[in-house]
Amino acid sequence: MTTTTLEPKLVQTSPVERATFTYVVRAEWIKLWTVRSTWWTVAALVVLGAGLTTLVCWGNADWLANDPEADSPGSFITWGMMIAQVCAIVMGVLTVTSEYGSGMIRTTFAAVPSRGRVFAAKAVVVASVLFVVGTLTALLGYVGGNFFLNRAGIGMSLEGDVLRAMYGSGLFLAGLAIFSMTVGFLVRHTAAAVSIVLALVFVIGNMVILIPGDFGVWLARLMPGNAGGSIAAPVPFNPDLLDAWAGLGIFVAETAALVMLALYLLRKRDA
Amino acid sequence: MIRAQGLTKTFAGKTAVNGIDFTVEPGRVTGFLGPNGAGKSTTMRMILGLDAPTSGTVSVRGHRYAASPAPLREIGALLEAHAIHPGRSARDHLRWMAASNGIPTTRVGEVLELVGLDSVAGQRAGRFSLGMGQRLGIAAALIGDPPVVVLDEPVNGLDPEGIRWVRSLARQLADEGRTVFVSSHLMSEMALMADHLIVIGRGMILADSSLQTFMAEHAASYVRVKAPRSTAVEAVLVDQHLEVKRHGDELRVQGLDAASIGDLLGAKGLVLHELTLVRSSLEDAFMTLTADSVEYHAKAADEIKAGARR
Ligand SMILES: Nc1ncnc2c1ncn2[C@@H]1O[C@H](COP(=O)(O)OP(=O)(O)OP(=O)(O)O)[C@@H](O)[C@H]1O
Ligand SMILES: [Mg+2]
Numbered sequence: 001m002t003t004t005t006l007e008p009k010l011v012q013t014s015p016v017e018r019a020t021f022t023y024v025v026r027a028e029w030i031k032l033w034t035v036r037s038t039w040w041t042v043a044a045l046v047v048l049g050a051g052l053t054t055l056v057c058w059g060n061a062d063w064l065a066n067d068p069e070a071d072s073p074g075s076f077i078t079w080g081m082m083i084a085q086v087c088a089i090v091m092g093v094l095t096v097t098s099e100y101g102s103g104m105i106r107t108t109f110a111a112v113p114s115r116g117r118v119f120a121a122k123a124v125v126v127a128s129v130l131f132v133v134g135t136l137t138a139l140l141g142y143v144g145g146n147f148f149l150n151r152a153g154i155g156m157s158l159e160g161d162v163l164r165a166m167y168g169s170g171l172f173l174a175g176l177a178i179f180s181m182t183v184g185f186l187v188r189h190t191a192a193a194v195s196i197v198l199a200l201v202f203v204i205g206n207m208v209i210l211i212p213g214d215f216g217v218w219l220a221r222l223m224p225g226n227a228g229g230s231i232a233a234p235v236p237f238n239p240d241l242l243d244a245w246a247g248l249g250i251f252v253a254e255t256a257a258l259v260m261l262a263l264y265l266l267r268k269r270d271a
Numbered sequence: 272m273i274r275a276q277g278l279t280k281t282f283a284g285k286t287a288v289n290g291i292d293f294t295v296e297p298g299r300v301t302g303f304l305g306p307n308g309a310g311k312s313t314t315m316r317m318i319l320g321l322d323a324p325t326s327g328t329v330s331v332r333g334h335r336y337a338a339s340p341a342p343l344r345e346i347g348a349l350l351e352a353h354a355i356h357p358g359r360s361a362r363d364h365l366r367w368m369a370a371s372n373g374i375p376t377t378r379v380g381e382v383l384e385l386v387g388l389d390s391v392a393g394q395r396a397g398r399f400s401l402g403m404g405q406r407l408g409i410a411a412a413l414i415g416d417p418p419v420v421v422l423d424e425p426v427n428g429l430d431p432e433g434i435r436w437v438r439s440l441a442r443q444l445a446d447e448g449r450t451v452f453v454s455s456h457l458m459s460e461m462a463l464m465a466d467h468l469i470v471i472g473r474g475m476i477l478a479d480s481s482l483q484t485f486m487a488e489h490a491a492s493y494v495r496v497k498a499p500r501s502t503a504v505e506a507v508l509v510d511q512h513l514e515v516k517r518h519g520d521e522l523r524v525q526g527l528d529a530a531s532i533g534d535l536l537g538a539k540g541l542v543l544h545e546l547t548l549v550r551s552s553l554e555d556a557f558m559t560l561t562a563d564s565v566e567y568h569a570k571a572a573d574e575i576k577a578g579a580r581r
Contacts, residue, residue: 018340019372027371034363035356098356107354107411110319111371113337271321 024112024121028095032125037094042133045087049137049169052080054144061152073154074235077162080141081134081169081232085225088130088173089197092180095126097190109271116263119185123259126181127174135170138232142166161234161244168231168244175228175248176201179255185262201225209238227251272297272450273318273419277327280313280474287313289474290327295452297418300445302465302482303454306561310474311454312351315423318452319348331419343372343415349408349422357397361388361407364396368414382410387436401428409437419450426460438464458557462486472561489556494529496522496536497545504541511535521545 032038056079064073099105112118142158149155156162176197184193205223208216220226221242228251230236231244241247273295280288288310295301305311316322318329320336331339331346339345355364365379383389386406391399396407405428412420422441426434441464445451455461461468461482468485470478478485497520498504505522508515513526524532529548536543 017373019342023371023373027367030363030367030370031356031359034360034367035358037358098358102356103350103354104356105354106316106319106321106350107368108371109321110348110350111343111368113320113339113342268323270316270323 019112021117021121024117025124027111028118028121028125032095032129035098037098038091041087041091041094042129045084045091045133045173046137046140048087049080049084049134050140050144052083053078053138053141054080054148056080057145058148061148061154064149065152065154071237072235073149073156074161074165075233075237077142077145077149077156078138078165078169078233079145081138081173082229084134084137085173085176085201085229086198088134088176089180089201090194091130092126092177093184093190093193093197095122096181096184097188097193100184100188101190106271115266115271119259119263119266122181123178126177130177131167131170131174133170134173135167138166138169156234164244165232165234168233168248171248172228172232172251175251175255176225179224179251179258182255182258182262185266186258209240221247222250222254224251224254227254272333273329273331273421273452275314275318275327275329278314278317278324278329279326280310280317280322281325287474288317288324291471291474291476293469293476293479295450295469296467297450298445298448299466300441300451300453300464301467301469302461303452303469303471304456304458304461304465304557305454305471305477306456309456309471309561311456311471312423314471315348315350315421315452315454318421319346319350341372341415343368343374343417345415345417346419346421347412347415347417348420349405349412349425351423353396353404353408355396355404355407355411358395360393361396361399361410362392364407365410365414368411372415374415378414378416382413385413386410402430402433405429406433409440417449420444420452422451422453424454424456426455426457434460458554470557470560477560485556489560492548492550493523493525494527494532495545495547495549496524496532496543498522498536498541498543500541503539504536504543507536507539507541508532523549 057076060076064070064076099108108118109115142162146155180193180197183197187193187196201224205220205225208223209220210216211219217240220240226241227247230241230247242250275291275293277290277292278288279286279290291314303311303314313322317324318331318336336342336346362379362383365382366376369376369379380389383392386409388403388406388410391403396404399407405425409422409425412422425437429437441451441453445466453464465482467481468478469476480488496504501520501522505515505517508522508524511527513524516523529546533543533546
């Protein structure tokens, strides 16, 4: 291996220019797109989100059109996004835990000592990427799914609740990514963080629905996945859930509380 | 300049760094020497604000590390654990670091060339050998052209050519007026690299002096003289007020160099069989100095074994 020597330089003694938040966001943006896992999760998100929506619409169009007992087609037009959540969770978690796993978090905090800034920059980057990718994927799924619904005579136009479910999918995935990222900061371990969020959203969120009475209904409504998920479908499968914006408000509040806890611990614990 | 005052770090009741005070001055290479587990890496993590001191303070250029407006431009660090994502290429790793502190991207190419990784810059860091990873870490430390450089065990995993390179790099950085703080558990390495030594053992400072002073104090040298008529030889040397100790059939003489001793004895017509300058190695000096802390670790290992048997 060949090596060269340093150009002799005068050591700077003047105060240096302050690194701004924009620099930190740019750094996080570079980090996100320079690992393969990001490309894989985005690809999986698009394929699952749009593909599964198209598939279930194709499979259920006739039933939805002809059986008066059938669910609303509005519950199907973003069906794939429910599964695509997994990708948002994985991506959110990985932006944090891959750094703890490799020890790179120390380089990160050495470069940007304000841990709150690192947290915020990661949140900005991962949330904006997932908002865009989530919304586009929902639209792609709508185009595919609505083709088959149209054929069965139950097509929906892109307006009102349907339109809201498109960017609602983006909003929910963005929020879910921040939620997952936060859990990542709390537990600092990929498998643990992914399992916790998946269990919370998919397992516990659906189990509490089985608890009888008002208590069960409210618990189900308040679970983060259920509360936040309402906005991602024009017509939710479960009629007991909160309506779109109220649900999102609850989800945002829950995420904010978790973020506060994570920030508190992040500043207190050693990197 | 780095200044620690009463710096202490306790992990779950175990004190890793115990109230240490030291100053690392610019313009010279300061070696931070200590056996495994002495507290070197912990001290360096506290300098970088990664671990919060249990008590005491440490400042870089007069302020807390976290108060730096653009830390990579003030202090560059090579950390013990590689602290690099294995899936990201060397260039991309340096790119995000540069971006985070507003360092021009052109600097990335410069440091890659400086450490000799320009030809493999596009490869994922996870594929790098230990030595290449170490070079990438050094490139990362220099990305902001910082006046203060902290290197934790920089020669770990390097081949002889790489070790020589790190040595001359440290020298050059110091000659440019930078503050260079290098940790190692190898005395021999520090003897070649450092101007000043801070020796740490069990979290406490055992020595803080220039390399010369350290050598003079801890690595005594003497001239070994063997001669058939050793009693006569001893008498002549003692006559010259030299310090002479008898070890079996050899005499250990301090206070005069070998050539002069030879001349002196030759003038008296005394025959010599051996005349050698013997330096008790710095490694020995270091071992003696840190014997307590090493012993402590041997004991700890025994305790672990005893615990496992229980
Ligand atoms: N995060 C931690 N939690 C608990 N104990 C720790 C932690 N980090 C370090 N220690 C302990 O503190 C002591 C000092 O460790 P440190 O890594 O600073 O030593 P070192 O001088 O760098 O050793 P080496 O030459 O092996 O790198 C050790 O006993 C170690 O076990
Ligand atoms: Mg160490």
